[in-house]
Amino acid sequence: MNPNFLEQKPMLLRKHLASSSASEDLQKVLLCLARVSHAIARSIQTADTGGAGSTNQFGEQQLAFDILSDNIIQNHLQQCGVVAQCASEEQDDFVTLTDTAPYTVVYDPLDGSSLFDVNFTIGSIFGVYQGKEVLGKSPRDQVAAAYAVYGPRTLFIFSMGSGVCECSFTEEGEPIVLRKYSPLHGEAKNYSPGNLRAITDNAAYRAVIQDWLERTLTLRYSGCMVADIHHLLVKGQGVFANVGGNTYPNGKLRILYECGPFAYLVEQLGGSASTGEKSILDVTITSIDQRTPIIAGSKSEVERVCGKLKG
Ligand code: F6P
Ligand code: MN
Numbered sequence: 001m002n003p004n005f006l007e008q009k010p011m012l013l014r015k016h017l018a019s020s021s022a023s024e025d026l027q028k029v030l031l032c033l034a035r036v037s038h039a040i041a042r043s044i045q046t047a048d049t050g051g052a053g054s055t056n057q058f059g060e061q062q063l064a065f066d067i068l069s070d071n072i073i074q075n076h077l078q079q080c081g082v083v084a085q086c087a088s089e090e091q092d093d094f095v096t097l098t099d100t101a102p103y104t105v106v107y108d109p110l111d112g113s114s115l116f117d118v119n120f121t122i123g124s125i126f127g128v129y130q131g132k133e134v135l136g137k138s139p140r141d142q143v144a145a146a147y148a149v150y151g152p153r154t155l156f157i158f159s160m161g162s163g164v165c166e167c168s169f170t171e172e173g174e175p176i177v178l179r180k181y182s183p184l185h186g187e188a189k190n191y192s193p194g195n196l197r198a199i200t201d202n203a204a205y206r207a208v209i210q211d212w213l214e215r216t217l218t219l220r221y222s223g224c225m226v227a228d229i230h231h232l233l234v235k236g237q238g239v240f241a242n243v244g245g246n247t248y249p250n251g252k253l254r255i256l257y258e259c260g261p262f263a264y265l266v267e268q269l270g271g272s273a274s275t276g277e278k279s280i281l282d283v284t285i286t287s288i289d290q291r292t293p294i295i296a297g298s299k300s301e302v303e304r305v306c307g308k309l310k311g
Helices: 013-018 024-044 064-080 196-200 204-214 225-235 253-267 299-310
Strands: 051-055 061-063 083-088 101-109 122-130 142-150 152-161 164-169 177-180 190-194 239-242 272-275 294-297
Touching: 024 061, 024 064, 024 101, 024 142, 024 152, 024 177, 051 064, 051 190, 061 064, 061 190, 064 101, 064 177, 083 253, 083 294, 101 253, 122 225, 122 253, 142 225, 142 253, 152 225, 152 253, 152 294, 177 253, 190 204, 196 204, 204 299, 225 239, 225 253, 239 299, 253 294, 272 299, 294 299
Parallel strands: 083 101, 190 239
Antiparallel strands: 051 061, 101 122, 122 142, 142 152, 152 164, 164 177, 239 294, 272 294
């Protein structure tokens, strides 16, 4: 038995959900997210890796597949009938789906899309909130969070507030829960330094990197947040950072679609996800394009990094 996983008998996701305390509607949301992840994984196999000739709300060039994956997710959420509205990194605002339905889903349809043409691992990230209002809430209000990893294998990882489970898929595309992740170790052996260009003008971040090098931690950085945080969750330890410098004062990552869902998952495993000042789960979300610095992973290492960043 690998110590990074808890004992878990393989079980179809729909059975696993049916035996949980989740409401029927929340079960439908989770099943929908797992199934849409499988649909995206399939369409990746034949997708156009080129640009769409358009930009998103952040002014970033969109790939044809950024738009296609966004449409696939929105259509699935519409069809599942229990999602009132959604917000996506590729859309300018919340989109109403089933007005009277109980949940809102926020998502990054294609995280790490700059790695799409080179066939590196990419992913999708999802956060689930009760009701229609998300602005004014904080990521701690999520009732579930999940991500899909499109690597050599496609995996769907989720939490509804009682541990973190990993699903793979049957040949027919049915999600199956294979294992449950163990709590993270407090100490980190691996580090993932995002937005590294910031060390040219952020001396405190430079000191953090120097510390990791001197303590001979092992670099594990792919440039896709999903892949890099997935690495630390599976290995049971590690630290991921994306902090600001002159170009991106709050780092590159968005609280709604990226940092919020991962903060929920990391803290589920006893790790920390901090802005440098406080838990990301306690940041009030005031706009859909809000960015935040993030230092996430093994608790003691996150504390050490936050201390260094404060100077
Ligand atoms: O979505 C943005 C993203 O691609 C993340 O997946 C990743 O962690 C980050 O950008 C990488 O940023 P940088 O290349 O600046 O380290
Ligand atoms: Mn992203």
